[in-house]
Amino acid sequence: IKKVAVFTSGGDSPGMNAAIRSVVRTCAFYKIECVGIYRGYEGMIEGDFKPLTARSVKDIINKGGTFLKSARSDEFRTKEGRKKAYDALVAENVDALVVIGGDGSFTGALIFNEEFGFPVMGIPGTIDNDIYGTSHTLGYDTALNTVVDCVDKIRDTASSHNRLFFVEVMGRDAGHIALNVGVGAGAEEILIPEEDLGLDRLLESLRRSKQSGKSSSIVIVAEGDKTGKNVFELKDYVEENMEEYEVRVSVLGHMQRGGSPSCFDRVLASRMGVKAVESLLEGKSNYMVGLLKDEIVLTPLEQAVKGKSEIDHELIRVSDIMTT
Numbered sequence: 001i002k003k004v005a006v007f008t009s010g011g012d013s014p015g016m017n018a019a020i021r022s023v024v025r026t027c028a029f030y031k032i033e034c035v036g037i038y039r040g041y042e043g044m045i046e047g048d049f050k051p052l053t054a055r056s057v058k059d060i061i062n063k064g065g066t067f068l069k070s071a072r073s074d075e076f077r078t079k080e081g082r083k084k085a086y087d088a089l090v091a092e093n094v095d096a097l098v099v100i101g102g103d104g105s106f107t108g109a110l111i112f113n114e115e116f117g118f119p120v121m122g123i124p125g126t127i128d129n130d131i132y133g134t135s136h137t138l139g140y141d142t143a144l145n146t147v148v149d150c151v152d153k154i155r156d157t158a159s160s161h162n163r164l165f166f167v168e169v170m171g172r173d174a175g176h177i178a179l180n181v182g183v184g185a186g187a188e189e190i191l192i193p194e195e196d197l198g199l200d201r202l203l204e205s206l207r208r209s210k211q212s213g214k215s216s217s218i219v220i221v222a223e224g225d226k227t228g229k230n231v232f233e234l235k236d237y238v239e240e241n242m243e244e245y246e247v248r249v250s251v252l253g254h255m256q257r258g259g260s261p262s263c264f265d266r267v268l269a270s271r272m273g274v275k276a277v278e279s280l281l282e283g284k285s286n287y288m289v290g291l292l293k294d295e296i297v298l299t300p301l302e303q304a305v306k307g308k309s310e311i312d313h314e315l316i317r318v319s320d321i322m323t324t
């Protein structure tokens with residue numbers, strides 16, 4: 001392998017820049033070339049490449065987002081689109097790809113590898129932490145810290161006004177952010193897609209907390225929760241069934257995806273980038289780099305895409321005990 005191309009795809013996450021930097025510098029360390037592909041698969045199809053040297057990635061380890069930009073490409077879903085991408089990579093003399101993204105991005109890489117035998121290596125980058133084969137995806141830790149900070153602020157106003165707040169957090173179909181932030185910020189209830197506790201339990205729990213002397217409460221709602229009601233409908237439901245509370249809703253939205261990456265995410269990104277390039281140089285392909293028990297390990301890309309990332313059930317128990 002003489003030339004590696006790196007790109008980011010799907011939703012951005014803090015730590016992606018640090019991962020690009022790591023891939024570029026590892027290539028420089030082993031004296032092989034590196035190019036960046038702008039706008040993910042879309043830019044690959046259009047041949048939007050730029051040579052990257054160790055110096056091109058200075059001053060980005062601390063920056064959120066991705067300087068290579070990200071996109072979701074419909075054209076890459078077609079055979080013709082992927083052929084165009086392949087031709088562009090061959091014209092640029094690229095020998096291998098490092099894709100930083102989530103499961104959609106990995107699925108694209110897998111199909112591409114199947115069709116053209118192109119060596120690919122994945123680095124999991126998403127705030128959702130919904131990827132099998134790693135305990136942490138890039139950006140997840142930063143997002144947890146951002147969200148905890150927001151909920152702490154909401155707590156100030158909730159307790160000043162004796163209010164109940166429903167706070168909706170991201171995570172797509174996964175409850176990792178909600179569950180961890182719920183415990184970390186001391187929420188009264190946490191609604192996650194993996195465990196539908198039902199609306200009766202929510203009312204029961206809010207009544208119990210009121211009776212125990214609590215004057216304000218925070219309920220964390222994962223955007224993918226399975227109650228069948230969105231946060232605004234939950235507010236109406238609780239107001240109809242419990243007069244004791246004045247209820248407000250806060251949807252945190254995309255602020256959860258931005259910001260300077262935490263030290264944890266920067267270190268993780270650096271470790272993952274090194275492993276991705278070194279694995280390609282060892283002749284490996286079709287793997288995702290992940291963190292398991294604090295070791296950087298490889299998981300077959302197919303398993304990473306098909307496997308399910310489990311939530312930490314212990315945290316549900318801990319949360320129940322903490323809300324006594």
Ligand code: F6P
Pocket residue numbers: 011102126127128170171172223257
């Ligand atoms: O996957 C990251 C994520 O932020 C999810 O948590 C959320 O459901 C989705 O992306 C939002 O996507 P978009 O930026 O397209 O609105």
